[in-house]
Amino acid sequence: MSGRPTIEDVQAARERLSGIARVTPVFTSETLSRLAGRPVVLKAENLQRTGAFKIRGAYNTIAQLSEEERAAGVVSASAGNHGQAVAWAAREAGIPATIVVPEAAPMAKVEAARGYGARVELAGEGFDEAAAVAEGLVAERGATFVHPFEDARVIAGQGTLGLELAEQLPAGPGTVVIPVGGGGLASGVAIALDALRPELRLVGVQAAACAPLAGRAPEGATIADGIAVKHPGALTASILDELLDDIVVVDDEEISEAIVLLLERSKLVAEGAGAAPVAAVLAGRVGGDGPACAVVAGGNVDATTLNSVVRYGLTVSGRHLVVALLIPDRPGELAHIVSLIAAQRANVLAIQHHREGRNIGVLETEAELTLETRDEEHSQLLIRELADAGFTVRRLR
Template sequence: MSDRPTVDDVRAAQERLHGVARVTPVYSSETLSRLAERPVLLKAENLQRTGAFKIRGAYNTIAQLSSEERGRGVVTASAGNHGQAVAWAAREAGIAATIVVPEAAPMAKVEAARSYGANVELAGEGFDDTLAIAREREAETGATFVHAFEDPRVIAGQGTLGLELTGQLPTGEAVVVIPVGGGGLAAGIAIALRALRPEVRLVGVQSAACAPFAGREPTGTTIADGIAVKHPGVLTRPILEDLLDDVVVVDDEEISQAIVLLLERSKLVVEGAGAAPVAAILAGRAGGQGPACAVLAGGNIDATTMSSVIRYGLTASGRYLVVALLIPDRPGELARIVGLIAAQRANILAIQHHREGRNIGVLETEAELTLETRDEEHSQLLIRALADGGYTVRRLR
């Protein structure tokens, strides 16, 4: 295999993965189609073995190792999903695996890799740090390094998802939106679809906080940890520059709302990186004509993160409203506020009283209310009702 895989390499990978990687379904979504004003399809790779597409590339690579390489075991760096896939594939091959993940990696991903028998080391602040540390382990132990994207065997394995899409997409014009971190998935899909469905528009999507392919400097952390790779792949970048039609960005607020929509309306649990394509489609950034297919690359999101994302997503969409009201500190005042809220058919989730503060008078108290609302319009109606009731309303979220 050359440094740049071909569609024949992808087909060979598909043979190796037969009976290993699942052929994941493509669902249509009436709700997302209505919101996007175009047909929206969902390639549910979050239902893949180990919960993400990474098993394709990891297994295809490990299946091609020599006996000597297998004997030395494997080591890798991962934001989480690739590590799980390498751990699973190594277990199936009967070889040792060491996975280096960032210290802040979601525990769901860490524990899953450990459950497959791998030695998991938490080190570094992000993927680039863990990559350097994993390379040190490679030099120290002689283990075979399995890169998350800078390997033609990995790219060919990821490309099998593109082969599946060739038969799952409707005929004619369509758009496929793919999350881009290091670029291995997008490169593999692009190789397959450009060869077999050249009319399909291919769009990569990155997090606004970490979008090197889109020409942006990293600005911080993101809930899309699976695509938070600061430096584009040397191998993948020219492939994407040749074969993708566009690379767009979405922010964490848009990703959070996409996660909530997928959970609530499509009954699909999807992590930040996997939801980014849906966010791009809903934001109108996919371009092109015809149905838009979002590649839901993974679903490995832990319960703590999911809880935070749900709260954030509901707040961003106007379905959680947090307000502070300065009110007279006297009996019956809170009951009057509750009555105003009930009249607007909103639900009170929490109330906190603050009697100390620079802006609170001697005979006043501040009530902070967390309310469940239908949407942003309902939130605005509620704020106006409280203001009309004589209260000074300060919106917190």
């Protein structure tokens, strides 16, 4: 397939994916609806095979290869999810696959691709550098390059998610919020919804550190590594320019809070890119009337990153409070502090004493406490109570 895919191409992809890609659920979140001030529904694509939507486009592409192309194998470049999907699809087709990933790609995604039988090579700092290495391997081996987004077959496959949304979302106006990196998913969904549900708005979301469609130059790393693409494709950009209603930006702090909320209240594990649409809805940036459907596009986050994000999200929301108190260095002072904290129903997670290397008097010590609190209001109450008791309180985070 060449050129721009059509709704017929998307429907044909659905036939190829029958029995392969799961029809992932859509459900309403009461908590998110309350926080957003409008009905919020989640498209749980993180429950898809290989943990993300990418299996749709990868399988649709590989299923259309000729026998000669299959014999030469496939090569791809990916920050993780696309690589896993290509590895899985290639294994199912019985053909060799090599995946080139950035050196800083999450190890959970790298090991998953290897687990599906692909050869994985680490190269470059980001997708663009990895793609250049992958294209060199294609020229060397005569293999087929399965692009993550700039391929009509990939776009058509991703568009099958849009066919599901067209059937799953209630009749009437609404807004579909979708993460945008290279633009393959958003392009495919846009083609499907434009044909079948034109009353629905489609809003793309990018991470603040890498938001080229929003006119921002790359600023550095982001926890939404799955959409950290510096240069969207020409094909996807042309589709999105015509069919995307808006593009908005969220920062890592907002994404972290969304990950924590999805984990705690919706029982969904989402990676940064997958949580970005939820973050945009909660920030009130997507506009439109009717329900907002956030596409949770992927859930492949490694445990180390998830631990860091959860801790950060709890701190940002005021549920982890870290304070330093200057106190007299004498018996009973720490017990007094702990009793004040207990009276306010907070939990002490850790305590450290500092007597050296700081602006501390001879008969003083600094106690650094990490506390578990209910929310920001509770944190502020604790700080006031400690200050009213005569302690010098310095909030660290």
